[in-house]
Amino acid sequence: MDKGWLPGEFRYHVCQYEEVVSLGDHTGFEATLRLDVHTVEQVKEWVQKLKGSSGVTWRVDVTRPRLGKRVLFKASYKCQHRVNPRAAKSSKNTCCQAKMHTTLKSTRGEMKTEDPHMPDLPFKVILINRHNHNLFVADAIRHRDVGEKANNILTGLFEIGHTPTSALAVLKHDLQMEYGQRYVYVSANREICPDLPYVQRWVCREEYGTQTGPTMLAALKLQVEIYNNKCNDTCALLGTTSQGAPLVVVCSPLMKKVHQLKHSGELCFIDSSGNMDRENCRVFLLLTHSCAGGLPLGILLCQSEDEQTIAQGLEQLKQVVGEKGFAGRGHEGPQLVITDDCRAERGALRKAFPKATLLLCSFHLLQAVWRWLWRKESGVTHGDRLALFAIVKDLLYCQEIGSVDRLYSEARGHPVAARGSFLTRGNNTNNFAEAAIRVLKDKILQRTKAFNLPQLFDLLTSRLETYYEARIVDVALGRWESFQRAKFLPQDGNIAASHIQQIEDKKFVVKGSTQTYDVDMDLELCSCPAGQTGAPCTHEPSTTHQEQQDEGVLTEQAQPSRSVTGDRPQEDIASDDVSLVDNMMEEMKSRCQDPHFTAGLLAMAKQYNVLRSNPSKLLSAFHSFGKSGSLTSKRAAILRRAARRQGPMIGCQPTAVARRKSGAGSRRRLFSGRPVKQHSLSLAVVLNTSHSKKH
Template identity: 40%
Template sequence: MEFIEDDDGVAMQTPLRAILPRSTHNEDHEYHYHVNNFESHDESGFTASLVINVKAEDDAKKWMSEFAESSRTTWRVMRTCPTAKKYVLFKKIYRCHHGQQRRAKEGTSRHSKDTGCCAKLTLTVRRTVTQSGRKSKNSDPHIQTHPTLVKLEWKHNHVISIPAALKYRDASPETCAKLEELFKNGNSPASALNILELELQIQDPDKYVMNCADRSICPDLHFCYRLYHKIFRKAYGPADGADMVAAVDEKVIANYNKEAGMTCAKMIRSSTGELIIGICTPLMQRVHTLMTHSSELVFIDSTGNVDRHGSRVFLLLTHSSSGGLPLGVIITSNEQERTIVEGLQLLQTICPAGAFGGNGNDGPAVFITDDCTAERKALHAVFPQSVLLLCSFHLLQAVWRWLWDSKHGIQKHHRQGLFFHVKNMVYAEDATAVEAAFESAISDPAVIRYPGYRAYINSLYERRQVWAQAFRIGLRIRANNTNNYAEAAMKVLKDSILQRSKAFNVPQLLDFMILCRFEGFYQRRLLSVVNQRPLKWNIQTHNRSKISKDDISKTGESTYEVTSQSDRQCHYTIDMAVGVCTCHEGITGGACKHQEAIVTHFKVASSNFLPTSAKERELLLKIATGCNDNVPSGWMDPLQSVEPMAEDVAEPRLQETALVNGHGDMQDRR
């Protein structure tokens, strides 16, 4: 229990009792007060002199912070008195922060919070024992038990507990700790403040109106940004400059490579002095060597606006039945061709010996990109044997934007018809149909009316091998004609990893976002497939095929023949080991209903569909974690004890002959 009394033993008046703190935050110490003097000044406030049972300097500072909280006021140090005297351990004079400590310069206006308040507090911790070891000779009878003296001049010329005053209070240490934890969890200053406000509203809806007005409990957005920069500047170094570059190499890359036990990241300066970082994490290296799809097809895309320096992030992924899987990340300071070339060459030095499914530095058979000239030229320079295809979606999007650009003068009612000419060429079934669609386009009166559009589609037609789907038959693109896997990965990077906020600097982007969170995200997605709980949005799902088992006949070790459901005279040939079908959808190795029927009726494993056997899921587990020792024996067993017959299971593998022939066809087409 606290004691507040004057010299005559009379209980102290309410104004002083209401503003004094009763105990410390952890309630391990209760404050006891003895009031020496109290004088009321009616409406202008009061003055008081009291002593407290506080004996150390740190405890006195703690009491001062708790007094500011209990009285809902903010104090600034007005003067620090010397402590050389043998009777004083600590002494400071504080002023209300609504009072100007120094006079404003002539010609400048005062701050909006400056009311000229003259409230003042003097805090003195007196020595109970002198430096010579003797007891203090101070005449105050309470000095031994209450050595701290407080002289308070409570003469505020402003109202204290209203929003106009509370909005200037300092954020409390508890509030700063909450914000710091939210920042470390990946929140931006704006999102952290939003979460803090939501928690305050949920915890006590009745008091939220008052709490949200108090800056010590609910700070403003500017404070959140300043705290954000202060925290990450300390953790990751300066926001830019040579020290920031040194922090990338010493604090992030070196430490990560040491923890991983291998070289997973490197940083170099380009020939023009640009910063280039290559990343191939352990999970990415396992995708290179264990996922055979990485030798067939790779998607590449870039994004910017990820940090405050305009860095570009290039992401390489491959296709799988579990969704797109990352193969590498390149961070550069620009998107110039020479910079991308050096970034790809740097990535080659980090990738494992069996990179790209065993192709090594030759790269994959096919790249699918958007129509970025610098990116495509850089890929051709580093991987000359690979075929560079253009994303069909990006091509059609570019045509549509060209038609809607007002400077080209295309009338609105002609745009759709002109667009369909290019669309017909994109989806034509063979090269002859592409040529026929082009001839139809250039002879259309609407096209003749716009010479600029005619020249535009002529330039497109010259590059038809890279965007027309008729020229992709026989290529192992697994029915992927767009760069959607890379687009989805960029959405993951910005939404789930960056959480729609910019990184503080390059070290934070590399450490906090790419190395820590990015790999963890894909590990969780792979484990969801391993545990047979895939998410539909990132897994290629399929509907149950209506093809009966009687319509399927086995013609070889891994080959089958399926009768068409629409034309009984038509038959499709399927090779489940290669994962191809003679139908339009499966001719490039994509999943089709005929392969699905074989998987359903014959229990054959296929890399085009979600893994059904324990062996397939064990491979994904190894890619995700690096080993299978962290799960108990029998973890992959099916719900029923009967396993598929061994002779009906065709393991997914690369067909060397088909792949080589496919690669040869690619070179001819290129």
């Protein structure tokens, strides 16, 4: 045994020593030692120093219980190159048989013992230093523990503002200046020159504490205090659940501004997701709808999703938003809440907002029905599934309450017909919340798990706020492409001005083909089936157009109100429209004299003779006239511009596409197992197959 193999600050007595075999850069041996060590802390200190002097990283293999009052500490250690690797590739495991057994005996009181080394040398060490690998090669020393000196240097660099990458670069530069040509050997030692993943984990521990335990809670509390001081308001609240787990509620300054919108008091969406950090914390998002998509109203961070925890989080959110929250409704919460079919979530909402009406997402209801039809317990045959699903879908989207009276008492929150008195604004699904969860994982977290709950809180309070601010700014400046494809994209109204009568300042009566509709622009409501829930309909923009004409403010730059075509009866051709058709026919007759139009009109006449015997095809041709080719409608042009990527496209040779191989080509390996099933309910219904599960 070399003199420098053992730490030199201790007194030793060698009871037994035997050299076993020499291998590479070291000599194997077996030895029994006694040391002048009396406390458990001194034992751990000696093991730590032995790692540096011997060049062997010892890991705890087995800890044994204390035997009465005689033994204070007993443990067995192993070489770090004997592990159970998760993967065979790039593993440090060599199945090394080197071991070390340690026993610390008590020296208190007068105890009868035949050990001649007691009480001066109470610490016994049995070393089996037989390694099957070299100890001082690059492949071994790159797995050593990082030393205290390197940790202190990194801490100092972080305090002056260095990032993990820049701090490691500075450390390597200093080592080059200090060791010169020997840097190539020093940099291979992880004890002196750590790797980048370790430096990144060190930063997380310094800033956010450990993944669990008291340091994590202290870091989380500090993060909440710093965030509230930065906002000059109480925008985050930290609590503790009945199980002792942390519970954080966030309502940022932007979210408090969203609470001032009237939609926040009318309708709220809620959804949750997990797997966002290494402890699988749950993130609950509350949103409301707007022309900019779903905007957040609050965030709940917790480590469980039971009903009691969610209810406590909603109570904390009510404390943060105050009486001005939810458009002035305060602790009453929103009028309507659309949720998934989650019993704990809906139970917590009933406790926190007893006056709110809970509606079930229509898509999740149909999804649950389709999955139930495919269960073996349902007893439904393969041929009957489509028919039964169609019945449920027709019942769900029925527009008249009379046809669902017999099921109304059990399905109050489900059929669309039962929602006629609710201001859903045309929202029957939880799509806003689903999209917000995807934005959270893709845009905010970049599909990377957070280190722990404090870091997740930091990411949500810093990046999520700026993302929604940028989205609102883009919508205000007309730069957000998704807004062009939104369902609130405007269309020109086709209701004649003579069919619109203004009753009061913002109230109108619009005449249809079979009945008249009352429009109130202050409440944004219409008595038609689409507009009575607050959804946009064709009657509202027509009244706005008429109002602008009456006030004399309609110019070439004036934009019509944003709306969509709602469900309404097909209108007959009125007298004004008949004159429009007569003018078109007269103009076409005059065009026949122009040789440029003769060929085109002749081709249209021939096609008319072909289709005149089929009224349905002729009607379809009339409706699609001018909607293809160069005479594309404004809406179709906007949709095409929004769908394709911006900027010029890089061309390719005509034969390049034909030479391309399929996904299974080249030398890439083929992935085993069944292909991933598409998560599409409509496709599963069309193909009459089972629906895949994501949650």
